[in-house]
Each structure stands twice: as structure tokens, then as C-alpha cells.
Amino acid sequence: MSSHHIVRDDQEPALIIANGASCNPELLGQLLEWSPLVIVLDAAMERVMKLDIKVDVLLGDFDRNFDANYYKEKQYPIEIVHTPDQNKTDLEKAFDYLHKRNIPAVNVVWATGRRTDHTITNLTNIVRYREKLKIVILDDYSKVFLLPKKFEKWYTANTPISLIPIGHVTGIQSENLFYPLQNDSLTIGYRTGSSNHVIKDGIVLVQHEQGDLLMMECTD
Template sequence: MSSHHIVRDDQEPALIIANGASCHDELLGQLLEWSPLVIVLDAAIRRVIKRNIKVDVLLGDFDRGFQPEEWVKEQYPIEIVHAPDQNKTDLEKAFDYLIARKIPAVNVIWATGKRADHTMNNISNIVRYREHLKIVIHDDHSKIHLLPRYFQKWYPKDTMISLIPIGQVHGVTTDNLVYPLHDESLQMGYRSGNSNRVATDGMVTISHYEGDLLLMECVD
């Protein structure tokens, strides 16, 4: 796979490569092509090297005997960021790094699959960092991001869409979904908007007035 660096400013989102389940090379290539900054987390560098990907930053706590210096020559120039704080995950520390650099948006891959606790925590970070960073998590089956109070986007018919509340969400109203919602409430663990579909080719509108609502664009 070719390296990134087609874009060299911060107008496009950065890319974080975590250490969960891999995605298809096509998706990875699409995200790399437009990423001005690529961060790889800890031991995932070994998997990245096998795909001939050039990264800019290697970040992590580097525990379990991991030696980041062995990758400097192969990936030069590369910034090594040792982040030993055990109160945060490596992904959270990467978000903090981007915020410190005033980079406003990031795509994240390899952050789902494998361990369920990691997957759930990684997804919840979308809400935790909402005031500082726009986060979109991608894998081969889903694109996950936080919805603003009013959202509108064109979709083809039968696109699978799930609305997942983090906590309680009130006033959810949708247009052009097979199972419409009209000023309704969703709550994690009790009621969600899972596995809805776009009714016809065209604009989908989703609004809510209170709470944190995630949109998952899904592919079976």
C-alpha cells in the first residue's frame, strides 16, 4: 500500500490507526490519501509496517517491553510520543495530542472488533471529546459519529442507519426513514433506533433537542 502525504496541511482530518481489528485495504487507503497527519498507536506499528504505510507519529505507553526506537530508521522522519499515563487509553492520549496541536477533526480506524470493552470505550470517546474534537470511527461495516442537533444528508434507498443514544436523548424526529420517529425519546439500554433504513433516495433529516445521539451508517 502506498504512503500518505498527498495533503500536507491541517484542513483535512488527521488519522489514528489503533490496534483493534483490521479493515480492508481499500478503506485504509481512502483515509490515508487525504490525511495530513497519521498517528499509529503503540504495537500496531508492526501491522502498519507490513502494509508499507508511512506514519508521522508513534504514540503510546510502550509497555510490555515494546521498544519504539527500533522503528525510527524504517519510518524516518517520525515523532515518538511516550505517553505513560495509565489513567487513559492510548487512543485517549492520541486525542489529547491532537487537541494540543489544535487539530479539530480525526478519523479513527482499527478501533473496533477484538475486545468488546475496548470497542465500547472507544465509541464512547466520541461523546467524551465532543467539545474539542470531531471524531469519526470507521470499520468495514460502520461509520460512527456524533449528530448535531439538526442533521441532513443525502442517502440512497435502503442505506442502513442506526441511532444510538449515549444516556438519554429527547425530541428525536426523523424524515425519510422506514421507521420514523416523531419527537420521541431514546435511552441506552432501553430503547435505541437500531437497524433503521432510508425509505427513498434523497435527503434524510434527523433532529433532537437534548442528549448525545450517535449515527451509525452500517453495511452488512
């Protein structure tokens, strides 16, 4: 595993390593290679260090016999950010940290799997940062991000795509999806746009009028 980063430009997406299920080492290595800043949540730090990854920022509430000097020695230089606020998850605190540093985008790994409550919280809480950060959550099977009101992207035919509403989403229009949406509404728990796919190579268009809509680019 690469322990350093090539890019040192705050306009490149940062990388947050949370404490869910590990992803494929190849995916993690690709993200590390292009990340100017690597943030690790405190509960994952020991797992990350075993992979010989150089960490730039260690962040969390440090409520488990935390020894700052140990990490300062093992990961020098490292910034240690104590965030004791119990009203937010450590992942949200990492998002706040990036926003304060004016870093516009972040990739997140190890944020899904293991505890289901953490997975659901991590995926849904990104809507709170719509105006602050471009957030992409990745694992071995999915790439998840919040859609703007109008979204266009080129995809290959048969790419699996799911459109998952956070709450209630109205006025949804799509082009080049096998199950078309024409001024439709989706509501979590009642009707979602799960397991759709791209018809042909080309642009997929998704528009919606109101609400928060997650795009999930999936692989089996």
C-alpha cells in the same frame, strides 16, 4: 499499500490507526491517500509496519519492551509521543494530541472488533470530545460519528442507518427514515434506533434536544 500521503494541510482529517480488527486494505488506502497526519497507537505499530505504511506519530504508554531508536530508524522522520497516563485509553490520548495541535477532525480505523470492551469504550468515549474534535470511526461495515443537535445529509434510498444513544437522549425528530421518530426518547439498553433505513433518495433530517446520539451508517 501507499506509504505516503498526498495532502499536507492540517485542515484535512488526520488518521488514527488503533489496535482492533483490521479493515479492508482498500478502505485503509483511501484514508491514507487523503490524510495529512497518520498516528498509530503503539500496540498496533508492528502490524502497521508490515503494510509498508509511513507513520508520522507513534503514541502510547510504551509498556512492552519499547525501543525508540528502532522506530526512529525504520520510520524516519517520526514523532514519538510518550503518554503514560493510565486514566485514559491510548485512543483518547491521541484525540488530546490532535486537539492540542488544533487539528479539527480525525478518522479512526482498527478501533472496533477483537476485544468487545475496547470496541464499546472507543465508540462511547467520543462523546467527551464533542466540543474539541470531529471524530469518525470506520470499519468494513460501519461509519460512526456523534450527531449535532440538528443533522442533515443526503442519502440514497434503503441506506441502513442506526441511531444509538449514549445514555438517555430526548426530543428526537426524524424525516425520511422508515421508522420515524417524533419527539421520541432513546435509552441505551432499553430502546435504541437500530436497523432503520432511508425511505427515498434525498435529505435525512435528525434532530434531538438533549443527550448524546451516535449515527451509524451501516452496510451488510
